[in-house]
Amino acid sequence: MIVFKEVCVGCGRCQPYCPARAIFFEDQRSAVDQTLCLECGTCLRSGICPVDALFEPPQVYEYPRALRKYFSDPTSTHSVTGIQGRGTEESKTNDVTMRCGPGAVGIAIEIGRPTLGMGLRDIQKITRALAQAGINEIEENNPIHSMIQDHQTGDLKSELLDERVLSAIIEMQVPRAQLQRILQMLKQVIPQLDSVFTLDVFTLLEENLQVPLDILSVIESEGFAWRPNAKINMGLGRVSE
Numbered sequence: 086m087i088v089f090k091e092v093c094v095g096c097g098r099c100q101p102y103c104p105a106r107a108i109f110f111e112d113q114r115s116a117v118d119q120t121l122c123l124e125c126g127t128c129l130r131s132g133i134c135p136v137d138a139l140f141e142p143p144q145v146y147e148y149p150r151a152l153r154k155y156f157s158d159p160t161s162t163h164s165v166t167g168i169q170g171r172g173t174e175e176s177k178t179n180d181v182t183m184r185c186g187p188g189a190v191g192i193a194i195e196i197g198r199p200t201l202g203m204g205l206r207d208i209q210k211i212t213r214a215l216a217q218a219g220i221n222e223i224e225e226n227n228p229i230h231s232m233i234q235d236h237q238t239g240d241l242k243s244e245l246l247d248e249r250v251l252s253a254i255i256e257m258q259v260p261r262a263q264l265q266r267i268l269q270m271l272k273q274v275i276p277q278l279d280s281v282f283t284l285d286v287f288t289l290l291e292e293n294l295q296v297p298l299d300i301l302s303v304i305e306s307e308g309f310a311w312r313p314n315a316k317i318n319m320g321l322g323r324v325s326e
């Protein structure tokens with residue numbers, strides 16, 4: 086995002102809308118710190134500017150900066166997933182996709198939300214730790230997958246490392262037996278992250294609508310606090326072949 090300085094009247098109304106605190110005063114006009122700006126578009130979409138001084142230049146859609154847009158602007162469609170947002174539909178459509186079946190556990194590692202933002206170097210800290218733990222099953226349809234240069238080391242493509250995004254999710258499906266190892270790995274890497282962190286673990290419910298006790302026991306034994314969270318699909322989809 087940029088501000089047309091010759092148009093800006095320096096009212097400052099746009100500044101509180103920026104989750105990255107990227108808009109600042111310079112010579113009594115607003116300006117955008119291009120390093121901090123996440124290209125989320127919030128300031129522009131708010132319509133708050135009385136003189137239309139905010140402008141999204143075409144360079145926003147050039148690689149690698151375009152990743153800021155795809156990960157941070159919920160109205161943009163990601164070029165990898167083809168859907169709006171940072172990841173895939175995850176558990177929301179599991180009743181028809183069965184991506185996470187019996188005996189498996191789905192894991193989503195969310196960083197940067199709510200509205201704190203993060204650098205992609207933090208994603209690399211996690212992908213490297215996963216690779217060192219021998220876990221390379223990152224979901225292929227998640228945009229993070231295509232950002233990894235070397236799946237053996239977990240290194241991201243070097244041109245991406247200085248990019249910042251509002252938030253990102255690393256998704257995977259693994260056998261239940263791997264959950265404990267992943268949680269132990271995460272406990273090692275969490276203190277190195279310069280942002281906020283949420284871990285989603287999802288499974289099929291058992292017949293009596295009980296969350297599998299072995300999953301809860303692993304989560305608790307590794308010291309993670311948990312709370313149940315249901316995403317209900319109304320069953321209007323068709324079963325995938």
Ligand code: SF4
Nearest residue numbers: 103122123125126128
């Ligand atoms: S696009 Fe988003 S991050 Fe960039 S200046 Fe506007 S509100 Fe801030």
Ligand code: SF4
Nearest residue numbers: 093094096097099134
């Ligand atoms: S709202 Fe518009 S005029 Fe006011 S400071 Fe921001 S860019 Fe300038």
